[in-house]
Amino acid sequence: MSDTATAKVKCEIDGAEVHYLPAYLAEKHGMSVEEYRQAYPNAPLESDALRAKFAAAVKNTTRKAPPPRDQLFLNVAGYRMPVNWDVPPEACLPLPPSYRTPSKGKLAQDVKRAARYFLAGRSFWAWGPPGSGKDAFPSALCSMTRTPSAIYPVNADVDIMAWFFDKNFENGETKWIFGELFNNLVHGYVSPVSGRRVPMTIVLSDFDRAGRSQAEAIRLVADSIQGRVKGPLGETYLVLPGTRLIITANTMGGGDATGKYISANVLDTSILDRIERKVKFHSIDWRDEEPIIREKYPLFAEKCGHLLPKIGDATQVLRKAVEEQNLYGEFSHRGLETWVGDCEDMLRLMVKPPKDLLKQGFLSFADGLPDEENKTLALTLVDAYLKGGALDQGDTSDVEDDDLDL
Numbered sequence: 001m002s003d004t005a006t007a008k009v010k011c012e013i014d015g016a017e018v019h020y021l022p023a024y025l026a027e028k029h030g031m032s033v034e035e036y037r038q039a040y041p042n043a044p045l046e047s048d049a050l051r052a053k054f055a056a057a058v059k060n061t062t063r064k065a066p067p068p069r070d071q072l073f074l075n076v077a078g079y080r081m082p083v084n085w086d087v088p089p090e091a092c093l094p095l096p097p098s099y100r101t102p103s104k105g106k107l108a109q110d111v112k113r114a115a116r117y118f119l120a121g122r123s124f125w126a127w128g129p130p131g132s133g134k135d136a137f138p139s140a141l142c143s144m145t146r147t148p149s150a151i152y153p154v155n156a157d158v159d160i161m162a163w164f165f166d167k168n169f170e171n172g173e174t175k176w177i178f179g180e181l182f183n184n185l186v187h188g189y190v191s192p193v194s195g196r197r198v199p200m201t202i203v204l205s206d207f208d209r210a211g212r213s214q215a216e217a218i219r220l221v222a223d224s225i226q227g228r229v230k231g232p233l234g235e236t237y238l239v240l241p242g243t244r245l246i247i248t249a250n251t252m253g254g255g256d257a258t259g260k261y262i263s264a265n266v267l268d269t270s271i272l273d274r275i276e277r278k279v280k281f282h283s284i285d286w287r288d289e290e291p292i293i294r295e296k297y298p299l300f301a302e303k304c305g306h307l308l309p310k311i312g313d314a315t316q317v318l319r320k321a322v323e324e325q326n327l328y329g330e331f332s333h334r335g336l337e338t339w340v341g342d343c344e345d346m347l348r349l350m351v352k353p354p355k356d357l358l359k360q361g362f363l364s365f366a367d368g369l370p371d372e373e374n375k376t377l378a379l380t381l382v383d384a385y386l387k388g389g390a391l392d393q394g395d396t397s398d399v400e401d402d403d404l405d406l
Helices: 021-029 033-041 048-058 103-120 136-145 182-186 213-217 286-296 299-322 333-349 357-366 372-383
Strands: 073-076 081-082 125-128 149-153 163-171 174-178 201-205 226-229 236-238 244-250 275-278
Touching: 021 033, 021 286, 021 299, 073 136, 081 103, 103 125, 103 136, 103 275, 136 149, 136 201, 149 163, 149 182, 182 226, 182 236, 201 333, 286 299, 286 333, 299 333, 299 357, 299 372, 333 357, 357 372
Parallel strands: 125 244, 125 275, 149 201, 201 244
Antiparallel strands: 073 081, 163 174, 226 236
């Protein structure tokens, strides 16, 4: 084979030579092909040798016909999920940006259980700390499987009964109008493509914020024999078979035991008992989180990607302190986004980013802790992982800029 055929393609960012550039860009620079092509429009993505190898592999290959559209399946968290070909994406909850199904650590096991509940058509209660993906996973799953779905955030000021029915005065008469949640539960979703009636998945978010009367509204809906919805005149309607009810919360209905979720209420255990399955979501494992951070913040990944292992170590230390109730606060995925996102903003907006970039970015999170004691503790915990430390070092006027780097 000629030298031209065996030559690799060159990465215009760092000069590395590889056969297949897209995978290298994602792994090393957290960059998509589209972003790379915007910067280098005519740069090749794969080598001639790789093209020749692919052409030889598919030569005289008999292509199989695609599966029938009513037999589409998707593998999620180890389960084979059916996909509703006749449900348009706008009828489903959206796929969260940069979402990846967790595959490492405790959260991967939590998600696997939740996926099993979903596949079996069970209603379930998913609870855990902020940023653990309790709402993101059902949203992603509904999006990927084209499951018609809707989410209803719950708080103390919400009139839940208006989701079921409400009064309307017309021509001097009182008329009852059935609400969106009532129609979702009783009638489901009718496909505009096939005319098929598809049961919906309903997500009640932050349900531990519900008051007593609000929680009572789902008692009949979650009945273990046959879900029902009470009408405005006391009549009842059957919930469409196959309808899923997913409830998300920070607590498991026992109220707040940490002081961090003071708006969480104690819920009637007889209502909780009607929810078929329960699963606690844990914080995301850093091995799953790092690729997401690289994808969300490509400039930081390009300029400071070598710092991400240290950020990962600091993240684990902070979350352990939160879990052991030594640090009063949360360092969820959102907290990590605050830190890295502010670093990316500085890289993008400042001609000369600060030498203590990571510290300055971390302050955007630490200043959100409730008091100086917790802020100092957080800075102390990450101090060893940041170049130059996170704590104030006193007078550094005698230190040259060249002695410090990102």
